[in-house]
Amino acid sequence: MAEKKERYQNRIELLQGTLDLLVLQTLQWGPQHGYGISIAIRNHSGEILQVDTGSLYPALHRLEKQKLIKAEWKVSENKQRAKYYQLTAAGKKHLSRERSKWSQFSQAIAGVLNPEQT
Amino acid sequence: MTFWRRETREAELDEEVRTHLNMAAQTLTERGVAQKEAERAAKRDFGNVELTKEVTRDAWGGRWLQDLISDARYGLRMLSKNPGFTAIAVLTLALGIGSNSAVFSLIDALLLRSLDVPAPRELVRITFGPPGIDGPLSSPMFDRLRERQRVFTDIFAWTNGPMVLSNKGVARPITGAYATGSAFPTLKLKPRLGRLLTWQDDEPSALSNGVAAVISEDFWLEHFGGDPGVLGQPITVDGGTATIVGVMPGSFNGITVDYSPQVVLPFIFDVALHGKSSCRFRSDCTWFSAMARLEPGVTFAQAQADLAAIAGDVLKELLTEGYQRIDYLRNGTLSLIPGRTGNSPLGKVYGRELWTLQTLVGLLMIICCANLASLQLSRTLNRQHELVVRSALGAGRLRLVRQLVVESMLLSASGAAAGMLLSQWMSGLLVRYVEQSDFPVFLDLRPNLTILAAVIALAALTVILTGALPALNLTRLETEEMLRSGAQRAVGRKRHPLAARLLPGQVALSLVLTSLALLFAVSTGRLLRVDPGFRVKGITFFGVDFERRPEKGEARLDLYRKMLDGLRRAPGVEAASVVAVRPLGEGGIDESAAPVEGHGPEDKHLFENVVGPEYFTTAGTKILAGREISKFDRFGAIPVCVLNQAAANFFFPQQSPIGKHIRSTEPNPKRPSCEVVGVVTDAKYLSLRESAPPTIYYPYEQLPDFRWAGFITRSHHTSAAIAAFKDALRRYAPDTPFLPPMTMQRQLEDSIGKERLVAVLSLFFGGLALLLTSIGLYGLESQRVERRTPEIGLRMALGAQKSDMLWFVLREATFVFLIGLPLGLLLTFAACRFVGSLLYEMSPLDPRIHLIAVLSLVGAGLLASYVPARRAVKVDPMAALRYE
Structure with a gap:
């Protein structure tokens, strides 16, 4: 079990920046609960990105602690009480900054991987 | 993260996860999956629920505090589950820390503590006397010096002496002092009430206007009930009358550490009492304990040089023929010594003895720490199985070490607390030994920051020695191998090296302490049996x-x-x-x-x-x-x-x-x-x-x-x-x-107070050292017997005799003593070179003393081995083998 836990932790670390970005991006369309976020990421990525709940919830709580998102208990359309997350002003700023970083990063990677195209 | 909000957050997290699962299951049932199946699938998709929660909780921060608290709780539970170990460990620590802090608080009070005045490092003492004597000056010497000197902001003189206070026909002895008018301004003291003495108070004109007096805060509270109306009241001392003009601050107890004056009068009061025959005018009367404050920027060495330059002149003019004690006066020179701590006659008398005792209790502390380390180590060894299981359940090595360190911290904190209590009691006893003569010795033994820091440092040292070392040693376990070998606790087959290495050292140090204690005791006994040439009883x-x-x-x-x-x-x-x-x-x-x-x-x-x-x-x-x-x-x-x-x-x-x-x-x-x-x-x-x-x-x-x-x-x-x-x-x-x-009887005992102090305390410390070493040895051996009970059983089943089993146990002790005793003798003989001058008419190398010390140590060792040896001999081969 010890090893398993470590594996989870490694994965969080590996995906950390990326997952944060995905979560923030998802929340741009409006407040959403944890389950909704995981579904949204899966759907928007064409079922390619499977978000591990073991990483999602720590990421949500960490972003909340960093005050990039805030949470509120609301009743969902299915009349269930759920914790809804939404972007804060700081979160929005962070998102746009991270997005431009990410596009620079992916362009750079693409450049390296396909040198003949540049 | 605030601690009390944590429980609400735990509940919220639970609900959040539950909602997630419900929603996932609902999505599945909407697609036509059966309810039960849907719930199972949702859980499967989610993964390890508890682990997710735990990792999420990590994101909250403040985890270490949470862990620390649970570590402390667990530690307390473990300690209370093992009351014998806990009691011995806390007692060992308390004795070690207590005796160190008690002796040190006496050293601090007598030798180290600064006078409670502004910038005490600028103060110096000016002394007069033949080589080797730091005596007081005569009044004319002081006056001449005060005129000539250029390196001090001012100089002042002070003389302590018992006085008799008369009040409404009732006379009672009090502690008094004379001071020159320059004393309080030079010390830069602020009054508690009214004003302090000034130069005008010490001028001859004061004789006609009435002499001023200041009193101590304690005396003010005790004798005048803290009444502010005390100012202006007359006070009759030694038959003369003065007027109280002020109360000294409570933190100031005079310039002599063991004498706290209740009333301070200007020297002119002595002139009022004795007229022309007052010591104030006599060159042969050395009674001015002089102090001075260095001018800013003047170093001690410069002041010394200046004093040497003018000393000849100052002394020469004063020495005319016809004085009693002319030799003393002629051979005397002026010298400068640091005055930060004021004057400490008791410190001078007891200094060497106190540092000797401090060294002894320092050694005792090492023995205490060694004992704790082996105790702790053998306990951790016995807990190996528990640690292995915890590590298998996912506890990291750091976490295990931290658990052990937290436990040692709990131990040392309670040990330090108990030690401080013990130290209060012991320093009270110490003062009673130091006390002599008719007036009670005044010593301020409040535990101050220095002592507190020393005690905390000792406790921290103990923590590191007893907690971290065995922990590091132990967590190098190989979990799988241990688990495979099962519950037989066959883990620590090899002798654990640390305890075995520490014990000979303990034996060596105990031998040093015991030998020195015996030397001091025998020497003091001799002194007490000396025929003084007069009766003592009655x-x-x-x-x-x-x-x-x-x-x-x-x-x-x-x-x-x-x-x-x-x-x-x-x-x-x-x-x-x-x-x-x-x-x-x-x-x-x-x-x-x-x-x-x-x-x-x-x-x-x-x-x-x-x-x-x-x-x-x-x-x-x-x-x-x-x-x-x-x-x-x-x-x-x-x-x-x-x-x-x-x-x-x-x-x-x-x-x-x-x-x-x-x-x-x-x-x-x-x-x-x-x-x-x-x-x-x-x-x-x-x-x-x-x-x-x-x-x-x-x-x-x-x-x-x-x-x-x-x-x-x-x-x-x-x-x-x-x-x-x-x-x-x-x-x-x-x-x-x-x-x-x-x-x-009292006079005789007082006169050898320091010898008795050293003898009694070193006997006490020597006894403690013996006891601690015995406990250490006992711990080592009983653990060995316990660990190897199956082996002993097997050997006995194969026909080994009881004497073989006895030897099996004693072998360990023999090994410890074979290394420890020669080492101890070596250390003792080295130490003897320093204590020779403290002894009365005996050689520190007296072989009889050292033989007795060795024998008592071996005796204590045998006594400590008795119980484990008996246990080994009484092992029932059948039971032991069945256990295996």
Whole structure:
């Protein structure tokens, strides 16, 4: 079990920046609960990105602690009480900054991987 | 993360996860999956629920605090599950920390603590005396020096002395001091109330306007109930009257660490009392303890150089012929010593002894730590199985180490707390040992920051030694291998190296402590058995204060006669006489004399005592030849004197001194010559350690300017003598304060106070060391027996004898002693070089002492091995094998 836990932790670390970005991006369309976020990421990525709940919830709580998102208990359309997350002003700023970083990063990677195209 | 909000957040997290699962399951049922199946699938998709929660909780931060608290809780539970270990560990720590802190607080109070004044490092003491003596200056010396010096902001003088306070006809002794007017401004002290003394208060003009006095805060609270109206009130001290003008701050206890004056008067008060004969005007009266504050920017060395430059002039002009003690004055020089801590006569007397004791308790602390480490280690070994299971359940190595460290911290915190309590009690006892003479020693032993820091440092050291080391050693476990070997606890097959390495060291240090303790004890025992040349049992001394009685001259002598008669007639009093210098007391009278007949040698270092009729009978000093001083040796009769054997042998070798004459060779002899009428045995004079010096006894009634002597009585019960003396005082000299009496027994014990202190404490510490080492050995062996019970059982089943099993246990002890004892002997002999001078007439290398020390250590070791050995012998082979 010890090893398993470590594996989870490694994965969080590996995906950390990326997952944060995905979560923030998802929340741009409006407040959403944890389950909704995981579904949204899966759907928007064409079922390619499977978000591990073991990483999602720590990421949500960490972003909340960093005050990039805030949470509120609301009743969902299915009349269930759920914790809804939404972007804060700081979160929005962070998102746009991270997005431009990410596009620079992916362009750079693409450049390296396909040198003949540049 | 606030701690109390945590539980709400836990509940919220639970709900959040539950909602997630519900929603996932709902999505599935909407697609037509059966409810049960959907729930299972949702859970499967989610993964490990508890782990997710835990990792999420990590994101909240504050995890370490949470862990620390649970570690502490767990630690407390483990400690209370093992009360024997916990008690021994806490007690060991408490004893180690307590004794260290007690001895150190005494050292701190006597030697290290600064005077509580602004910038104490600028203070210096100016002393006068022949080489090796840091004595006070004379007043003219001080005045001259104050005019000449250029390196100090100012200098001041201070003199402590007991005083008698009279209030509405009741007299009581108080602690007093004289100070020059410059004292308080130079010390930069602020008054608690009113004002402090200034230069104007010490000017002759103060005599006509009334002398000012300041009192201590304690005295103000105790005697005046803290009434602010105390300012302006008159106070009658030593027969003179002064006006209270202020209260000193409570943090200031005078410039002498063991003497806290209740009343401080300007020196002019002594002039008011004694007029022209006051010491204030006399060059032969050295009573000014001088201090100064360095001018800003002047270094100690510069001040020293300046003082040396002017010292010659200052001294030369003052030394005219015709003084008593001219040798002392002529050989004296001025010197400068640091004054940050003020003056500490007790510290000077006890300094070396205290540092010796501090070294001993330091060694004891090492033994304590070693013991704790082995105790802790063997406990951790016994907990190996638990640790392995915890590690298998996912606890990281860091977490395990932290758990053990937290436990040691709990232990050392409670040990330190108990140690501080113990230290308070022990330093109280220590002060009672240090205390001597009629006035209680004042020592401020509040635990201060230095002591607290020292104790915390000791505790932290212990934590590191006992917690982290064994923990690091132990968590190098290989979990799988351990688990595979199952519950048989066959893990620690090899002897754990740390405990085995520590024990010989403990034995060595214990041997050092035991040997030194025995040396000190035997030396002090010898000192106590020395024949002092007088009786010890039943002798009581009474001081008197007749200075302000109206009787002078012959009338004063008559008062003494009446008092003596009264004492002798009192029931229970066997004999009584008069004596000026108490044997083994604080001081003596110097005399120099030479025989008249035969131009024999002159003795410049003779000691003098002034006694009454039948003194020798009363004190129990044997008369070897001639007669005792009698009541007929009065003014007008032939002047007589008695010599002790040392003086008789010196002046009149190989002839009878009876009938011969001795003349005083002092500059202004009080009596030109006397006839020797008796020779008495040598009686100790200043100290038990020194052999009795040549002594001459004069009858008090033949002294032309006889002013003072005390009384000595012999009685079966001290209480009878006290009652008789109080009665005589009431009858013949009412209104005279009754000063605390002093028994010869107490006087003798006081005079060897430091020897007794070192002996008693080192015996205590030596005993502790033996005990701790025995516990350590016991721990090691019983654990060994427990661990190897199956092996012992097997061997016994195969026919091993009981003696073999005994040897099996004792082998460990033998190994420890074979290394420890030689090491200890080596250390002891090295240490002996430093303690030789503390011993009385014995060699520190006395083989008998060291043999006894070794034997007692081996004895303690055997005693400690007895229980485990018995357990090993009693192992039932069947039971042991079945267990395996």
